[in-house]
Every structure is written in C-alpha cells, then in structure tokens.
Amino acid sequence: MCVKVCKNGLVIYNKGGNMALHHTEYKQNYKEYILDCLKGEDCFIDKQPTDEELINYLFDRFNSEYGWSIERQGKQKAMADWLSGLAIRIAFYYEDIIELAIEMGSIDANPSDQLTKKVCENYFTFMANMILSFEPKSVEVA
Numbered sequence: 001m002c003v004k005v006c007k008n009g010l011v012i013y014n015k016g017g018n019m020a021l022h023h024t025e026y027k028q029n030y031k032e033y034i035l036d037c038l039k040g041e042d043c044f045i046d047k048q049p050t051d052e053e054l055i056n057y058l059f060d061r062f063n064s065e066y067g068w069s070i071e072r073q074g075k076q077k078a079m080a081d082w083l084s085g086l087a088i089r090i091a092f093y094y095e096d097i098i099e100l101a102i103e104m105g106s107i108d109a110n111p112s113d114q115l116t117k118k119v120c121e122n123y124f125t126f127m128a129n130m131i132l133s134f135e136p137k138s139v140e141v142a
Contacts, residue, residue: 025105026104026105026106027130027133029104029105030104030106030127030130031130031133031134033090033100033104034058034088034090034127034130034131035051035054035055037088037089037090038054038057038058038088039054040089041057041088041089043057044057052136055134055135055136056136058088058131059135059136061087062078062079062082062087065082065087066078066079066081066082069081069082075132076125076128076129076132077128079128079131079132080124080125080127080128081124082128083124083127083128083131084124090127094116094120097119097120097123098111098116098119098120101119107119
C-alpha cells in the first residue's frame, strides 16, 4: 500500500491501484478514508476512537450544525453543502480530488479531461452519498 500526503496535509492511501474498482469495494475505501480524516479532529487528540465513535461524532456534528438545512433541502443536499464548507478535513483541491478518486479506485488512472471535470464538479455530492451510506439508523435530526 502506497501513502501520499496532499497539499493540505491529508493522507491518501493507494487502495485502488491504477484500475477502477467495483463500487462495493471503493465505498469501503472511502469510508476508511473519511474515518481517518475524522481522527484528526481536536476532540480525538491523544485518543483511539472506534469507528462507531467517529461515525456518531460525524453525524451528531452534522445534525447540530445543519439540522435546519436538512429540513429545507433534504439530507443529501445539506450534507453536500456542509462538506463544501470544509466542515471536515477531506481533500478539496481539484488535483487532490482526482488523486483521491484514483487511489480509492473510483476512477482509472489518467482520466480524461471530461471525467476530471465531472469528478470535481460532483465531488461534494459524491462524498455526501458515501457518508450517508454509513449513517447509523438511530441518529435523529436536531
């Protein structure tokens, strides 16, 4: 497994290699990536949080900060908006977004300009979908 540090200090793990993976495989890669990003939050310094604690933290924070938006525009759009405001430390530079997509296995290496544009334009919506796919069933909207 190869590790790369991006411009913003985030770590990307080479899980996908040079070929796109089936969505069931790359979804797990994104989940691990997002949870690793959450471990850098101030509240987890000097702690070893479980995946469940990280997920609960993510959704508690999202619901407390964007509960009003969920009611207005729906959970998926609210999550995408929340992420686009850099609420958590995920990749956000275009170059890093493309590198992340390649490393996670959601696109092949050396994507076309058209695919690169599409990936970047839909990044926060895609990441919102990835996050919402592992939402605990017991989380209530604030």
